[in-house]
Amino acid sequence: MKTRTGLFAAVTAIAFWATGNIIVRKVDLPGLQIGFWRIVLAAAVYWLILLALGRRLTLTHLKKSAPAGIAISLEIALFFVAIKATTVANTTVIGALQPFVLLVFGIRRFGERITVRVVSLAVVALAGVALVVFGSTAQPIWSPRGDLLAFGAMLLFALYYIFAKTALLEVPALEFQTAVWVVGAVVLLPFAAIDAGGIVIPEWHHWRGLLVLLLIPGTGHLLMNWAHPRVKLSVTSILTLGIPVLSTIGAALVLDEPIIGWQVPGIAIVLLALGEAIRREAQLRAEHPSHQAADLGPEPQV
Numbered sequence: 001m002k003t004r005t006g007l008f009a010a011v012t013a014i015a016f017w018a019t020g021n022i023i024v025r026k027v028d029l030p031g032l033q034i035g036f037w038r039i040v041l042a043a044a045v046y047w048l049i050l051l052a053l054g055r056r057l058t059l060t061h062l063k064k065s066a067p068a069g070i071a072i073s074l075e076i077a078l079f080f081v082a083i084k085a086t087t088v089a090n091t092t093v094i095g096a097l098q099p100f101v102l103l104v105f106g107i108r109r110f111g112e113r114i115t116v117r118v119v120s121l122a123v124v125a126l127a128g129v130a131l132v133v134f135g136s137t138a139q140p141i142w143s144p145r146g147d148l149l150a151f152g153a154m155l156l157f158a159l160y161y162i163f164a165k166t167a168l169l170e171v172p173a174l175e176f177q178t179a180v181w182v183v184g185a186v187v188l189l190p191f192a193a194i195d196a197g198g199i200v201i202p203e204w205h206h207w208r209g210l211l212v213l214l215l216i217p218g219t220g221h222l223l224m225n226w227a228h229p230r231v232k233l234s235v236t237s238i239l240t241l242g243i244p245v246l247s248t249i250g251a252a253l254v255l256d257e258p259i260i261g262w263q264v265p266g267i268a269i270v271l272l273a274l275g276e277a278i279r280r281e282a283q284l285r286a287e288h289p290s291h292q293a294a295d296l297g298p299e300p301q302v
Contacts, residue, residue, distance in 0.1 A: 023209065093270055098158045
């Protein structure tokens with residue numbers, strides 16, 4: 001039951017994140033400003049909720065949550081700039097490489113070696129991403145700079161996953177989420193100030209969009225953080241593969257960004273390759289929970 005409720009929370013978080021990718025394009029602010037003010041709003045709201053519940057944020061909470069706060073704030077800033085600069089399909093499909101990064105991180109962290117199967121699937125996934133990028137070059141909004149920013153955001157989000165799962169072993173989910181946004185607001189403050197030539201307060205109609213971002217994808221972060229202690233990292237990684245599919249479909253329906261040409265097989269290749277890589281890892285760990293993946297199965301090592 002514990003795993004089932006955690007899985008439901010994680011699935012809901014993925015759906016909320018996919019929706020947030022579309023909402024960002026609808027907010028009439030530069031990407032970095034959206035990221036900064038959305039985090040500031042989240043820090044204020046979550047801190048008020050914490051106080052209303054009679055709980056408090058301690059220095060220990062802040063210290064243990066700081067790595068995750070730094071990673072997610074920079075990730076949000078890069079991702080929001082990327083999604084304003086290139087297609088939603090590109091940003092989300094590039095983001096779909098995150099599960100593989102997490103898989104490799106897990107292998108290295110536990111002293112495991114990378115199998116030929118995993119490396120082969122990584123090459124296939126990268127080929128799929130190349131097809132998606134190539135297929136979008138005919139669209140006016142496509143930008144190689146945006147794709148590069150999306151790749152950087154993907155790496156930061158993978159780091160956030162690891163930092164979050166580690167911190168949540170000692171920090172309650174609500175305190176953790178509050179600390180993350182407080183740290184994130186401090187981290188992004190100088191970047192936002194330089195970007196806008198000073199601190200520029202958003203107008204009222206901007207705050208409505210920022211509030212929607214807080215309520216939907218922001219709640220997704222809280223749900224996923226609650227799910228982390230209850231669901232394996234490999235499983236939550238698999239679920240993130242649903243984000244590019246949902247976001248790309250949403251962009252085609254809402255933003256008039258059609259899925260064209262080579263993007264169709266490219267998206268399919270990325271999802272199939274990454275899904276197989278994570279499925280294999282999850283299977284090995286499920287069959288031999290007390291052993292390292294490097295010791296499992298007859299697969300050759302590199």
